[in-house]
Amino acid sequence: MTWLPDQTLADFVTVARLAGVTLATEDIRIEALPAPHAPPTRLPAGTMAVYVFTHGSDVLKVGKVGPKSHARYTSQHYIPGSAKSTLAASMIADAERLGLAEADTAEIGRWIRGEVDRVNILLPARLGVPVLTLLESFLQCRLRPRYEGFKSQRG
Numbered sequence: 139m140t141w142l143p144d145q146t147l148a149d150f151v152t153v154a155r156l157a158g159v160t161l162a163t164e165d166i167r168i169e170a171l172p173a174p175h176a177p178p179t180r181l182p183a184g185t186m187a188v189y190v191f192t193h194g195s196d197v198l199k200v201g202k203v204g205p206k207s208h209a210r211y212t213s214q215h216y217i218p219g220s221a222k223s224t225l226a227a228s229m230i231a232d233a234e235r236l237g238l239a240e241a242d243t244a245e246i247g248r249w250i251r252g253e254v255d256r257v258n259i260l261l262p263a264r265l266g267v268p269v270l271t272l273l274e275s276f277l278q279c280r281l282r283p284r285y286e287g288f289k290s291q292r293g
Contacts, residue, residue, distance in 0.1 A: 191283075
């Protein structure tokens, strides 16, 4: 699915308003990292984020990080085994369908940086985790990422 971050987030502002949350234009910052990309080096102070990984029109993963989740934001999705559920591990498990060669899976972090687009959506931490969770859930429903949650939870 090709998605338009600006339009999708305009729709999210409506969803947030329906939930009783008013978002100012400056409350949502979009950071597009097209492939090849360098992962972010830090989560900016006072922010939390939702991130979306895509490969072509395929939405791979949508996740969230609170204001203290620096490793999740900067590195874990590029390193299989670094956390319970990572993009890298999901892609290795699905290597045949993705057409990944053994060399690609051996260097999956490099492959993700070189071939996968990433969009970070930054929100002020003052908005709170419920708003962050609402945004993540909205994007998961809208974008239907291939690798969401654990394999046993996928439809």
